[in-house]
Amino acid sequence: MEKRTIKNFQDLTFQDDFMFCKVLQNMNICKCILELILEEEIISIKNTTSQKTIENYSESKLVRLDVLAEDEKKNKFNIEMQMVNNDKIPQRMRLYQASIDVYMTEKGTFYANMPNTVIIFFCMFDPIGEGLPVYTFKNICEQDKNIKLNDGTTKIILNAKAYEKVNNPELKRLMKYICDGIVTNSLTEEIEMTMSNIKQNTTFLKEYKSFYATMQDARMEGIYTKAIETAKNLLTMNLSIEQIAQATGLSIEEIEKL
Secondary structure, X not given: OOOOOOOOHHHOOOOOHHHHHHHOOOHHHHHHHHHHHHOOOOOOEEEEEEEXXXXXXXXXXXXXXXXXXXXXXOOEEEEEEEOOOOOOHHHHHHHHHHHHHHHHOOOOOOHHHOOOEEEEEEEOOOOOOOOOOEEEEOOEOOOOOOOEOOOOEEEEEEEHHHHHHOOOHHXXXXXXHHHXXXXXXXXXXXXXXXXXXXXXXXXXXXXXXXXXHHHHHHHHHHHHHHXXXXXXXXXXXXXXXXXXXHHHOOOHHHHHOO
């Protein structure tokens, strides 16, 4: 089980997790992107946190958010970049929203005072499969689609590859930039300049190497755990150790210890 080769720091684009998170630390860029997606003015972004880890209790699934932003009204905005279609995006959005709500809601908070939460996924594929460039989901009544639950939650998926279908020209330019990196307006120019500044900062280079090593370790740990579980299941099927080793990538010694 070999680790992947680290991508050259200077070759990172806005699609890459590390760069995406760093760029959105720029609160003006974050504000502009949110306003384009939500089609409403945001007075100001109070703070942004990248790679925010949430574990509400020891036995719960750990959640790591690309970017978590908060405005002056304490509304929460989770913004994600998803390159590979290897997850159930709707279920993942559900978990992220629930984790944010539980983590960010203090004891004694009245339900009426709970902040709004918006979960946004930029995807380099169409996870819904209906060909739309933007999917916006809010809870509505099944019996009467005109009745909204108004629970303060919104989930938005942007299918970047379908940018040509976007009506808003500025949002179209942003989604096109995500796909091909071509600068066409002031926002994409600011993103490009911010990335250039990040790449010239040796501190960020060191942080990138540390970030990548941490993510690789977590990935390898997950792969190893899954391989162990698979090997145990295959042992119950009376497969040979050699066959199990070939199927899982584990060594014969590791399987013999199970």
